[in-house]
Amino acid sequence: MLYSEEELAGAIVVDSEGYVSGIMSSLKMTEENIFLVVKGRKGKEVVLPWDMIKHANVTALGKCILLKEPVEARARGIEPRERPFYYGTEDVQNMLVIDSEAKIVGVAVDVTFSLTEPPVLRVVEAKSIPYAEVEDVDQMIKDLVPSKYPTVKALLTQVLLDLKKRGRFKAEDVKKNYLLPWARSKGIKIPKKRVLNLHEHSVKTVRWPEIEKIGDVIILSRAL
Known part of the structure; x- marks a missing residue:
């Protein structure tokens, strides 16, 4: 080039x-x-x-x-290494990943492990890890139980009563389908959480033996 x-x-x-x-x-x-x-x-x-x-x-x-x-x-006084050590997600997350021909591939998302294979690095084709904000139902329940309701069962029962729902419902179904609409109708503040949003981005997997070096960035041993 x-x-x-x-x-x-x-x-x-x-x-x-x-x-x-x-x-x-x-x-x-x-x-x-x-x-x-x-x-x-x-x-x-x-x-x-x-x-x-x-x-x-x-x-x-x-x-x-x-x-x-x-x-x-x-x-910096750092001795060169033949091959990088194994690292966990917290060590490499959001690190820039570069292939053997200096192409910026994306950023590291996480490291996954198998019982029979070397670790695998997941790389998202983006400048930084994409996140989305979603409503955190579990945190909202923690905020309401036991400060407002003695048990989770009592909270979910009240949800069904207020929404005039009759019949038998599984707790998970109430949480999934009715808890958030009920909270909005009552003006209850719904907490948010950040989650990975990889749906609109290409994700590549890299086997650990294909990683050449790990310093400030990750260099791969092959072109992608």
């Missing part, structure tokens, strides 16, 4: 260990070489030779330049 300086400006620059060196600000040219000018941490400029670039990629999710060497890892 061919890119102009303008197209690469603003790209995140990632070293071979997955650590972010900074953001590309410009190119510097001499008679003998081309250099990448990177705005690093705390605004400090880092100048890297052009031949240190392994791959560069520009997609709708962003621009990335992947380096051949562990420049940032060395600067």
Whole structure:
């Protein structure tokens, strides 16, 4: 791929260990070489030779330049590793995921486990994990029981009485179908909670052996 300086400006620059060196600000040219000018941490400029670039990629999710060497890892005193350790969801969630050709794939959602297979990383094709706000029925019940009603059964019985519902109902059916309309009719504040909203986004799965490095970002061992 061919890119102009303008197209690469603003790209995140990632070293071979997955650590972010900074953001590309410009190119510097001499008679003998081309250099990448990177705005690093705390605004400090880092100048890297052009031949240190392994791959560069520009997609709708962003621009990335992947380096051949562990420049940032060395600067931070971090020893390179052959393969990344296993991590749980809390360690990698919302980390940027980059494939072997510097393409930004998305962000890590979670890690899932199997008894017979290596862990699997789920990656959503987005700039950050998409969430949606939904009404939290369980929290509302906790707010009402026992402060307003002695038991959950007493609460659900009152719901049916107020809504003039007759017959036999399972507790789960009352919670699912009648509790929220009843709460709205009574002006009761319904708490909200955040849940993953992956329906409108592409989700990819990556087996742990396909992960090359984990630093500030996750680098895959193959192109996606």
